[in-house]
Amino acid sequence: MNATPPGDPGAQPDARGVVAANASARAKVLGWARRSIDLVPTSWLITGAGAVLLGATAIFGGLEAAAVDPTPTVDVGETFEGSDLEMTVVGVELSDDPDNVMVFPDEEKGERVLVVTVDVVNTFDKPRPSSDNEAGSPVLDGIILEGLDERPSISRADDGLGSPRLQPDVPARLLLAWVVGPDDFHDGDEVHLTLPDSTHYVGKSVVRGDYWYDVVVGATVTATVEEVTSP
Structure with missing residues (x-):
């Protein structure tokens, strides 16, 4: 086939x-x-x-967040070091007529005085003011109490001297005072304060001298208001 x-x-x-x-x-x-x-x-x-x-x-696991240091929290009676100062909040008092403060409440309006007592030591090697009247102050008038926009009046607790200078390494007890309304604060209220920190700078050309700038919140303090009755 x-x-x-x-x-x-x-x-x-x-x-x-x-x-x-x-x-x-x-x-x-x-x-x-x-x-x-x-x-x-x-x-x-x-x-x-x-x-x-x-x-x-x-x-593949997400973005790794940059490390950010949290703002330190200190207790009443605990010392914070910032702006070449050692600052220790001793207490917060509410009074009708406290001694040695540079503010004067209006009795007819029912105003009172809120006082924050602070122990401070100037650790810089030269005398410094306790206030500098700047919006962002690196010294004691840079302490901010939440809820109050005004800057505090500062005086010495022992003799009432206003805006005292801070001598190097000499402890001083200062009173930071605000006039407040009759219903702004009460005994037992919890209040929050911020303590300033900043960077030291030495001027060498047009502006000379020592300066503290770049003011930031260095630490926060939570305290309880204690009402003090006038005798």
Whole structure:
């Protein structure tokens, strides 16, 4: 029995032609992609790249937050060192007529005086003022009591001298006083204070001398108001 010979497979495609056709197709696709990208605003590309980066970071464990030191918290009676001062909040008192303060409440309005007693030591090697009347003060009038916008009046607890200078390494007990309304504070209220810190700078050209600038909150103190009845 005679076998029928296989049919002619016909002409086979040329390998070089296939490669050329594929290269041409890729070139068309890449050219279209480049033209499309050129039409997209640069800001969109940056935003998109950022989104891709954030997405990839989230997949691989998230962004690692930069370490930020929390603001220290000190207790009443505990010393904080900032702005070349040692500051110790001793207590907070509410009174009608405290001694040795430089503020004067209006009795007819029912005003009272809130007094924060602070022990301070100037650890700098020169005398310094206890207040400098600046919005961001690095010294004692830079102590802020939450809820009061006014700066405190400062005086010595022993003789009432106002805005005393702080001698190097000489402890001083100071009174920071505010006039407050009859319903602003009460016995047993919890109040929050911030103590200032800053950077020491020595002026050497146009402005000379020692300065403390870049004032920040160095520490916070929580205290309880004690009402003092006048004798």
